Amino acid sequence: MTNNLVKINVLFFGACREIVGANEIDFILPENASITTVFTKLKEKYPALEKLGGRLLFAINETYATKEQVLVAGDKLAIFPPVSGGGEDIEKPDIYLLTHKPINSRELALQVIGSKDGAVVTFDGITRDNNKGKPVLFLQYEAYEPMAIKMMKEIAEDARSRWSIDKIALVHRLGRVDISQTSVAIVVTSAHRKPAFEACHFLIDRLKQVVPIWKREYFEDGAIWVDPELQ
Incomplete structure (x- = not known):
């Protein structure tokens, strides 16, 4: 159905433009498609892009973006190699995503690791198959999304003020999450392992305390909203 499709404009620069043979093209995508979806389709049509894949940068509407970011109708997605200049690293952005x-x-970690980092700590919170022995079929998450992103950024800045760390990625699932799937992922990079471990521990604890995300557990005989005060 056409109301489930969105149209975006993709811009190419430098070596990318030469491979594609155009400055820009329009793309029709399903709703909630990410940059990864676009780039996968582009590589199928222009295989030579593969050799640039790990070095390419992305921007949505003139702001640097990560591959997980979702595109909406009317977006301008720019794809380009690292900018010309000195040997300094491109500053990678933190990631806050629902x-x-x-x-x-693993892909999330690769998007934030920089050449100055000597440690990366990754936490995956996954869906287990029971709650106190009662079989769980799946989970459902919902969030007050604008506030959740705001609070993710606040707790990240709090962590950064406490420990000498570099980049942070906080990503949480919404909707249905099946058994053994990741519901929340946290990545912290730093020059040394101790601050990365401690900051990661702090971030998951604070996320569960203050970020407005709610979990509903589904069983054979019904479902319940999880209330931490009753656990």
Whole structure:
């Protein structure tokens, strides 16, 4: 159905433009498609993009973006190699994201690791198959989304003020999450392992305390909203 599709404009620069043979093209995508979806389709049509894949940068509407970010109708997605200049690293952004798509924490870590980092700590919170012995079929998450992103950023800045760390990624699933799937992923990078471990522990604890995300557990005989005060 056409109302489930969105149209975006993709811009190419440098070596990307030469491979594609165009400055820009329009793309029709399903709703909630991410940059990864676009780039996968582009690589199928222009295989030479694969050799640039790990180095390419992305921007949505003139703001640097990560591959997990979802595109909406009218977006301008720019794809380009690292900018010309000195040997300094491109500053990678922190990641704060709510998503209905499966989370790949390894790919998430690769998006924030920089050359100055000597440690990366990754936490995956996954869906277990029982609650106090009662079989769980799946989970359902919902959030007050604008406030959740705001609070993710606040607790990240709090962590950064306490420990000498570099980049942070906080990603949480929404909607249905099946058994053994990741519901929340946290990545912390730093020059040394101790601050990364401690900051990661702090972040998951604070996320569960203050970020407005709610979990509903589904069983064979019904479902309940999880209340931490009753656990």
